[in-house]
Amino acid sequence: MTKEKFINSPYADEMRKITLGLYTHGWDERNGGNVSYRLTKEEVSQYADVDTVLRNVKIDFDASELAGQYFLVTGTGRYFKNVYDHCERDAGLVQIAADGHSVDIHWGFNDGGQPTSEFPAHLMTHINRLKVDADQRIVMHCHPTNLVGMSFTVPLDEKTFSRILWKMQAESIVVFPEGLGVIPYMTPGTNDIGAATAAKMKDFRVVLWPHHGIFAAGDSMDETFGLIETVEKAALIYTTVQAQGGHFLQEITDKDLADLAARFSIKPNPDFLTGKSLVEGK
Template structure:
């Protein structure tokens, strides 16, 4: 099968383009990665480039040894992915100890995988373990309203989760485990990768203060939908705060507990405190 005709490649391209159209990817902002299924690797293996030299990942991810990933390229623009994916995207292979990678397709005009590759792979390793392999997508975007909230809300999981949940009834159903928050850190390095992977042990959403959002999911639709839901909730909250410093009514802790029963979700009680 031609690589660009593969369903997972088309899904990757569509998700990147959808994010760009939301306004989340100015210039070369944001990155996306997908862990290929074995059947997907076999379907394109004959079309992959001959193996080249190994390059250090910058971290160790033994739980992903030998796996293949589709990733956006460093310095590449999301707006160009749908136009020329072979220039903007790569398929990489990890070595048998999870410490090095090599490019097997894409980035035909040069360059390497996203500078956030250590963060993506460390978090893929965590989500593969905690979800039994179900999660395959990691997505980072510069979501405007969520970034704005990191300047005015306390940077705690409890406050962000509760405020976002209150903005739309579907929120505690879409992300019942809540969201994690990290104070400002230099992006692209091992330190932020470690802190994000700690949050990914229990959340599917990590908010990076003054920077953006980092989400994990089973497939492209669920992962994009998760980020879209959080960002829309942030937009509603900003509109509420711009109209009044206080809310006349909202979803109460007991309302949330009723949602648990009807939608069969478990909402951590630490997010249901009385204000």
């Protein structure tokens, strides 16, 4: 294997599989999603020539805190349904330049493409998550149908959203014990929404963009994808209950949540552990 064969690396393979999974779940229609994957120089140098820069492109953000870091990232305007077969065109391996305001492309984007327009938001999230988790690797943005639907009918309040999702299935509080971060509706593709999301990422690994989608972060592709799956499954259960009339006769209680936390040795957000019941009259 030559150092030009990054397409055969496990990292490109993971990107191809995860983008296909996001598309087939219906969460990334058209060009409606983006993924970034932080890699080390040691990992990259096994498969790519790190001394060769194909192009340098500007980014609208000062990422100097990440100078020298490598990211495998999806491209702007690219359809996730195509990444599996055209990874070298629809994704690219970039390194944050020393000035922080541009990236050097080492592989990919072979038709002249560039990183996703949400890349500044990804980098802001990576910066803040690395301060919490030194193993932070992945940022995913997608449009989970049922969770986005809830943003039209549920108050945009973190406690309300988190408690509903926790109470829809026993797995929820185990997978995202910190709950769900929520920001106000903001125009996507801007540094403002990126900064608001990154600020929430100090306390949460998944943040809702109302009427749009979510940002999720994690240590691996599987972990981050699984986080999104769990959140969206809880939203689907809530949507199903609402379609059945929306009347809760029973629920996972606050005591049940506390018991789950004790059983799995997790520390849920204490502000979200108690509150209004979903069962009318309680």
